[in-house]
Amino acid sequence: MQVVPRLTPTEARVLGLVAEGLPTAEIAVRLCVSHQAITYHVGNLFGCFQCKNRAGLVGRAFTVGVFEPGSWPPRVRKDVELPGGSPDSSVVLDQDDHSVH
Numbered sequence: 618m619q620v621v622p623r624l625t626p627t628e629a630r631v632l633g634l635v636a637e638g639l640p641t642a643e644i645a646v647r648l649c650v651s652h653q654a655i656t657y658h659v660g661n662l663f664g665c666f667q668c669k670n671r672a673g674l675v676g677r678a679f680t681v682g683v684f685e686p687g688s689w690p691p692r693v694r695k696d697v698e699l700p701g702g703s704p705d706s707s708v709v710l711d712q713d714d715h716s717v718h
Contacts, residue, residue: 621681621682621683621697622665622666623697624662624665624683624693624697627648627658628658628661628662628665629693629697630648630693631644631648631655631658631659631662632662632674632678632683632691632693633684633690633691633692633693634647634648634690635659635662635671635674635675636675636678636679636684636690636691637690637691641655641656641659659671659674662674666678675691678691678693679691682694683697
């Protein structure tokens with residue numbers, strides 16, 4: 618089983634756009650926020666997933682089952698996203714079928 622941090626709605630959107638390979642500037646334009654805001658959210662995601670770069674972030678997110686299977690562009694599963702909740706929460710995903718426990 619994998620323990621995965623729950624994501625705020627904004628973190629989930631940013632993670633999906635990072636997984637598409639978009640640069641910070643384009644993510645900022647798409648979400649109508651500042652470049653600094655995206656940098657902040659990506660930094661939070663690095664910490665949540667314990668990685669140091671975008672490739673590691675996306676790889677780890679796919680490995681632990683954060684994205685909906687077969688989705689393109691990658692979509693974060695709704696059971697991982699916190700609707701306005703605390704980003705300090707986590708969810709346990711079954712490593713085989715990625716179901717939530």
